[in-house]
Amino acid sequence: MNPQFIQQAADLIRASKQLTVLTGAGVSKESGVPTFRDALDGLWAQYDPKRLATQFAFETDPKLVWDFYEFRRDLMRPAKPNPAHVSLAALEQRFPTMQIITQNIDNLHEQAGSKNVIRLHGNIWANKCFYDCQGEPTPVDISTIGWDRNSGPPPCPYCGRWVRPDVVWFGEMLPPDQLRAAKEVIAQTDVMLVIGTSGVVQPAADMPYIAKYHGATVIEFNPVESEITPVADLWLQAPAGESLPRVLEALDEHV
Ligand code: BJW
Numbered sequence: 619m620n621p622q623f624i625q626q627a628a629d630l631i632r633a634s635k636q637l638t639v640l641t642g643a644g645v646s647k648e649s650g651v652p653t654f655r656d657a658l659d660g661l662w663a664q665y666d667p668k669r670l671a672t673q674f675a676f677e678t679d680p681k682l683v684w685d686f687y688e689f690r691r692d693l694m695r696p697a698k699p700n701p702a703h704v705s706l707a708a709l710e711q712r713f714p715t716m717q718i719i720t721q722n723i724d725n726l727h728e729q730a731g732s733k734n735v736i737r738l739h740g741n742i743w744a745n746k747c748f749y750d751c752q753g754e755p756t757p758v759d760i761s762t763i764g765w766d767r768n769s770g771p772p773p774c775p776y777c778g779r780w781v782r783p784d785v786v787w788f789g790e791m792l793p794p795d796q797l798r799a800a801k802e803v804i805a806q807t808d809v810m811l812v813i814g815t816s817g818v819v820q821p822a823a824d825m826p827y828i829a830k831y832h833g834a835t836v837i838e839f840n841p842v843e844s845e846i847t848p849v850a851d852l853w854l855q856a857p858a859g860e861s862l863p864r865v866l867e868a869l870d871e872h873v
Pocket of ligand 1: 641642643644645647648653654655656660671721722723739785786787788789790791792813814815816817818819820821839840841842843844856857858859
């Protein structure tokens with residue numbers, strides 16, 4: 619990794635007034651959480667998203683989809699924040715208005731200590747009624763429900779129909795308050811760090827382009843070229859768990 623790029627990133631961050639970070643699955647890869655689209659080990663290389671991550675899939679085979687998310691929870695349960703999450707939490711200490719906008723559902727930013735986190739795609743550790751029978755959303759605490767765990771999703775305690783994970787599937791609207799908050803912060807952003815996203819899923823994929831349109835500088839952290847690279851002013855082509863701590867060190871050298 620070019621040391622000049624590390625220094626340039628640190629200089630841009632130091633001079634920023636509103637620092638915003640957009641993260642995707644790549645930021646959690648070094649914690650052992652699989653990405654979606656990496657060719658060999660991404661989830662969608664092994665599983666078909668149309669059969670697992672849509673309302674239609676859940677209506678067609680609720681047990682298959684529920685079991686897939688239980689499998690994902692088992693994969694994520696031992697995961698711990700990696701140096702990229704830790705560096706972002708440390709960066710928030712230095713820049714208290716810094717905002718993370720994440721597509722991730724794994725909670726690792728919060729575990730690392732980040733406070734200002736906008737979650738675009740929900741939270742795998744939470745559940746809700748598939749029909750939102752008590753209003754949108756209808757959260758359900760499944761630890762209070764007794765049901766046969768081999769039979770698929772638990773019954774909603776209010777309406778008796780299915781409980782589902784509180785994540786955003788393809789074709790679903792994003793949580794409106796989170797999306798609104800993201801749009802507001804992007805309009806104010808002068809430096810955006812884009813970390814570990816392929817930039818193919820809307821509306822998150824447009825956010826760096828919108829930030830750029832509003833005059834922001836975009837710094838990408840990704841070992842592989844993405845849909846964001848064409849709009850990036852600076853591309854740190856390395857795993858985020860390696861590049862972000864080095865940017866932090868470069869910031870600390872000039873305090
Ligand atoms: C590293 C690294 C390391 C590796 N360090 N980096 C046609 C055109 C435009 C839009 C649409 C369209 N047809 C349908 C749509 C809308 C659709 C969409 O965008 N589809 C596209 C795929 C075409 N979007 C939606 O449906 C969204 N809702 C919506 O738009 O509502 C309005 C609407 C509805 C209907 C029609 C039209 C409009 C909802 C999207 C929900 C996404 N949900 C998922 C699943 C969440 C639950 C779960 O986990 O199961 O969210 S899909 C999946 O993709 C997940 C992720 O958050 C999301 C983004 O993936 P991400 O994070 O970018 O991961 P990867 O794997 O793609 O990339 C990882 C990157 O990390 C790579 O670049 C690596 O190189 C890098 N990396 N190691 C740093 N160590």
